Amino acid sequence: MREAVRSGRLAGGTRLPATRVLAADLGVARGTVAEAYAQLAQEGWLTSRVGSGTRVTATEAAVMVPPPKLRLPSAHGRRLRYQLLAGYPDVSAFPRARWLAAARKALAAAPSQALGYGDPRGRGELRVALAAYLARVRGVRASPDQIVVCTGSTQGLALVSQVLRERGVTSIGVEEYSHPVLIRAVTSAGLTALTLSVDDDGAAVGSAGDADAMLLTPAHQFPLGPVLSPQRRAEAVRWAARTGALIIEDDYDGEFRHDRRPVGALQALAPEHVIYAGTASKALAPGLRLGWLVLPEPIVEAVAEAKSAADLHTGSLEQLTLAEFIRSGAYDRHIRRSRLDYRRRRDELVEAFARYIPAVHVTGIAAGFHAVATLPPDQDEQEAVGRAAARDVAVEGLGSYAIGHHSRGPALVIGYASPPGHAYTTALTRLCEAIASPPAPP
Amino acid sequence: MREAVRSGRLAGGTRLPATRVLAADLGVARGTVAEAYAQLAQEGWLTSRVGSGTRVTATEAAVMVPPPKLRLPSAHGRRLRYQLLAGYPDVSAFPRARWLAAARKALAAAPSQALGYGDPRGRGELRVALAAYLARVRGVRASPDQIVVCTGSTQGLALVSQVLRERGVTSIGVEEYSHPVLIRAVTSAGLTALTLSVDDDGAAVGSAGDADAMLLTPAHQFPLGPVLSPQRRAEAVRWAARTGALIIEDDYDGEFRHDRRPVGALQALAPEHVIYAGTASKALAPGLRLGWLVLPEPIVEAVAEAKSAADLHTGSLEQLTLAEFIRSGAYDRHIRRSRLDYRRRRDELVEAFARYIPAVHVTGIAAGFHAVATLPPDQDEQEAVGRAAARDVAVEGLGSYAIGHHSRGPALVIGYASPPGHAYTTALTRLCEAIASPPAPP
Numbered sequence: 001m002r003e004a005v006r007s008g009r010l011a012g013g014t015r016l017p018a019t020r021v022l023a024a025d026l027g028v029a030r031g032t033v034a035e036a037y038a039q040l041a042q043e044g045w046l047t048s049r050v051g052s053g054t055r056v057t058a059t060e061a062a063v064m065v066p067p068p069k070l071r072l073p074s075a076h077g078r079r080l081r082y083q084l085l086a087g088y089p090d091v092s093a094f095p096r097a098r099w100l101a102a103a104r105k106a107l108a109a110a111p112s113q114a115l116g117y118g119d120p121r122g123r124g125e126l127r128v129a130l131a132a133y134l135a136r137v138r139g140v141r142a143s144p145d146q147i148v149v150c151t152g153s154t155q156g157l158a159l160v161s162q163v164l165r166e167r168g169v170t171s172i173g174v175e176e177y178s179h180p181v182l183i184r185a186v187t188s189a190g191l192t193a194l195t196l197s198v199d200d201d202g203a204a205v206g207s208a209g210d211a212d213a214m215l216l217t218p219a220h221q222f223p224l225g226p227v228l229s230p231q232r233r234a235e236a237v238r239w240a241a242r243t244g245a246l247i248i249e250d251d252y253d254g255e256f257r258h259d260r261r262p263v264g265a266l267q268a269l270a271p272e273h274v275i276y277a278g279t280a281s282k283a284l285a286p287g288l289r290l291g292w293l294v295l296p297e298p299i300v301e302a303v304a305e306a307k308s309a310a311d312l313h314t315g316s317l318e319q320l321t322l323a324e325f326i327r328s329g330a331y332d333r334h335i336r337r338s339r340l341d342y343r344r345r346r347d348e349l350v351e352a353f354a355r356y357i358p359a360v361h362v363t364g365i366a367a368g369f370h371a372v373a374t375l376p377p378d379q380d381e382q383e384a385v386g387r388a389a390a391r392d393v394a395v396e397g398l399g400s401y402a403i404g405h406h407s408r409g410p411a412l413v414i415g416y417a418s419p420p421g422h423a424y425t426t427a428l429t430r431l432c433e434a435i436a437s438p439p440a441p442p
Numbered sequence: 443m444r445e446a447v448r449s450g451r452l453a454g455g456t457r458l459p460a461t462r463v464l465a466a467d468l469g470v471a472r473g474t475v476a477e478a479y480a481q482l483a484q485e486g487w488l489t490s491r492v493g494s495g496t497r498v499t500a501t502e503a504a505v506m507v508p509p510p511k512l513r514l515p516s517a518h519g520r521r522l523r524y525q526l527l528a529g530y531p532d533v534s535a536f537p538r539a540r541w542l543a544a545a546r547k548a549l550a551a552a553p554s555q556a557l558g559y560g561d562p563r564g565r566g567e568l569r570v571a572l573a574a575y576l577a578r579v580r581g582v583r584a585s586p587d588q589i590v591v592c593t594g595s596t597q598g599l600a601l602v603s604q605v606l607r608e609r610g611v612t613s614i615g616v617e618e619y620s621h622p623v624l625i626r627a628v629t630s631a632g633l634t635a636l637t638l639s640v641d642d643d644g645a646a647v648g649s650a651g652d653a654d655a656m657l658l659t660p661a662h663q664f665p666l667g668p669v670l671s672p673q674r675r676a677e678a679v680r681w682a683a684r685t686g687a688l689i690i691e692d693d694y695d696g697e698f699r700h701d702r703r704p705v706g707a708l709q710a711l712a713p714e715h716v717i718y719a720g721t722a723s724k725a726l727a728p729g730l731r732l733g734w735l736v737l738p739e740p741i742v743e744a745v746a747e748a749k750s751a752a753d754l755h756t757g758s759l760e761q762l763t764l765a766e767f768i769r770s771g772a773y774d775r776h777i778r779r780s781r782l783d784y785r786r787r788r789d790e791l792v793e794a795f796a797r798y799i800p801a802v803h804v805t806g807i808a809a810g811f812h813a814v815a816t817l818p819p820d821q822d823e824q825e826a827v828g829r830a831a832a833r834d835v836a837v838e839g840l841g842s843y844a845i846g847h848h849s850r851g852p853a854l855v856i857g858y859a860s861p862p863g864h865a866y867t868t869a870l871t872r873l874c875e876a877i878a879s880p881p882a883p884p
Binding site: 088091092094096099100103104107108112113114115116117118150151152154155158181184185188281285286287288289290309310311312313314315316317318418420 | 530533534536538541542545546549550554555556557558559560592593594596597600623626627630727728729730731732751752753754755756757758759760860862
């Protein structure tokens with residue numbers, strides 16, 4: 001069915017048979033069909049609506065959209081009880097028993113040499129599983145040979161930046177608001193960051209001036225939230241083709257789309273010009289330190305060599321475990337569950353703000369697990385952060401993510417995934433109180 | 443008992459009570475005492491000899507000695523059936539079931555936040571376990587706060603080199619024969635490698651000229667095999683104290699001492715001048731990618747920052763698993779078993795050479811799991827490597843480890859740990875044939 005949608009045989013809007021009808025046609029259990037529909041809907045290929053059945057999602061030829069990234073909270077913020085920092089998934093939901101079962105199975109099946117020194121690109125088992133997964137869920141076009149497994153996408157970006165620098169790249173366009181860890185990776189390698197402005201269509205890819213490369217979060221701009229529009233995508237790809245430059249696509253939370261139509265990877269439009277960076281940190285747990293790069297063929301060897309020089313290769317046991325976890329479907333199931341939970345949390349956040357502080361506008365909520373709350377213009381961002389901290393709530397101001405000048409009005413970036421479920425409502429209430437309360441007297 | 447030996451209360455040569463006597467005195471099982479004696483003997487504190495009982499080992503005030511490191515075989519060598527490359531432990535003996543049991547226990551005990559982003563130095567559980575283990579087994583003086591867990595000691599060395607470079611170090615003394623991966627880590631960071639000659643007392647630490655730092659393998663020079671002598675140790679430490687320079691001690695196989703008296707870490711002599719680098723790659727499995735640095739307090743923060751920039755931190759689940767593995771005693775037991783096996787293999791190698799090719803002298807056999815075989819002077823090293831390859835045996839010439847000019851006579855570096863037990867005798871026989879057979883006609 002994916003192939004039929006991709007190739008156009010099943011046109012957007014086509015209504016699919018009811019699950020019971022298709023199950024009877026195929027001679028399988030109805031539950032099987034329902035499960036397949038649910039998975040395809042999660043991936044964005046199908047859209048279900050009560051009363052109108054299941055239809056093929058209308059997409060514009062492979063042009064879809066992206067989501068946010070890790071925040072290292074300040075030492076201060078870490079000690080607070082209610083953590084509302086962007087980039088932190090709900091690790092209390094980590095499927096420990098299933099992960100251990102995958103580890104057991106993977107280790108039982110692994111040849112001894114899997115425990116020795118290995119390919120700097122990572123284990124073949126995982127690269128095969130990732131190539132299939134990324135093609136299916138994110139539309140990424142990759143062969144396992146083009147994948148380099150890293151200890152998180154931070155390392156991936158650091159290695160890519162280093163290779164670009166060695167190849168003569170000196171400047172890179174980055175979004176005017178970005179994750180500081182990414183900017184550190186880029187600038188540590190000796191690249192100069194040039195800022196790209198961001199609007200409702202995502203990064204203004206034409207504003208990079210003479211940058212030799214670009215770093216984008218197309219599916220869900222971090223932290224502001226817009227999707228890179230189809231026009232901007234086309235423009236970015238044309239720029240890369242014209243100049244021979246490479247675009248790094250940071251697809252940190254690409255699986256977590258709540259509202260809009262599916263947003264595929266930019267990489268699918270121009271695999272020869274886009275370096276795709278993904279991670280298990282948002283979908284599963286940051287503590288795993290597992291990420292991956294999908295690279296244009298001409299730079300695979302250089303990046304593998306940089307990986308080898310950095311740490312030879314990523315640990316094999318977790319790689320084999322993740323491969324088994326993906327293959328068994330446990331990864332898809334965990335993401336589906338997480339997405340439902342994050343959507344519920346997001347809805348609760350939107351409702352709480354609408355009820356208690358209607359003057360505060362919440363944006364960037366179509367995907368992922370963070371949102372941006374624009375404060376009344378007379379509020380000071382840092383004072384609001386301080387009032388939240390006084391209520392034991394850790395949250396960041398938008399200014400913490402400004403690469404250059406913080407040119408926008410006061411706003412908070414709210415990560416809503418990390419408080420445990422039982423503490424979430426309290427965390428929201430305290431945050432609303434902090435925003436609503438008048439600034440403390442000097 | 444360790445404390446008593448360390449403090450001198452139990453002098454070297456002191457005869458200990460027989461196990462049955464001490465067991466009766468203490469009211470414990472005789473097996474418990476025997477187990478304790480065996481562990482202390484493994485660590486080098488005690489020496490057992492048939493007929494003379496168990497005695498406290500005579501040591502010269504904390505001056506002991508070290509062991510070898512990873513070899514990335516050529517693409518060619520990798521395909522051969524019998525792998526006799528230095529730096530590869532016997533991964534077929536990896537204790538899979540015990541490792542999984544430790545993973546299960548560790549994951550059950552871990553708080554949720556252990557799955558999130560963490561301290562760049564690594565998990566506290568592992569740093570505490572390592573500090574105790576390294577003090578006990580290697581005499582290393584460290585608090586958990588000074589330890590940075592890395593994805594292997596290659597990364598550790600790369601990070602340290604980077605920090606040294608940032609602090610103005612431009613040159614580093616390295617042993618004239620070393621592992622190429624270490625030299626790559628050092629030079630990639632922008633340091634110039636100056637070679638130190640190596641003799642039977644280890645590296646000639648006075649020959650570094652104006653080097654700003656030194657990289658040594660004191661316990662077991664890699665690949666030649668000598669221990670750094672007490673005089674050289676004292677000289678190295680005096681040099682560091684006089685110049686304010688730092689010494690990096692690569693203790694890659696410090697646990698695998700076969701013959702001599704225990705060889706402690708150089709770090710114990712001057713913790714403020716020595717960076718100690720250890721790894722689980724030799725003791726357990728390279729595929730784990732787990733290593734650690736013990737750092738002088740003034741550079742801990744800079745190295746932790748470099749680690750954070752490189753990949754934030756090492757994966758938490760394996761760290762927790764290794765912590766549990768060490769704490770439970772499984773790490774000690776695995777090392778004890780491996781050491782017995784390696785010693786048996788070494789003895790078989792020495793006997794095979796003595797029987798079949800008595801003209802070939804084997805050295806560097808007091809520790810670890812590799813040896814150096816000096817070929818007759820009319821043999822060409824690379825031809826011998828080629829003849830071995832023709833017999834499906836992968837082995838390296840000493841020249842592969844020469845940092846500068848290969849100034850010594852022809853020799854082979856033989857790693858004897860990696861063939862599975864059942865294939866080992868065949869591998870040795872084929873290697874002896876290759877060395878003994880005349881060069882093929884041109």
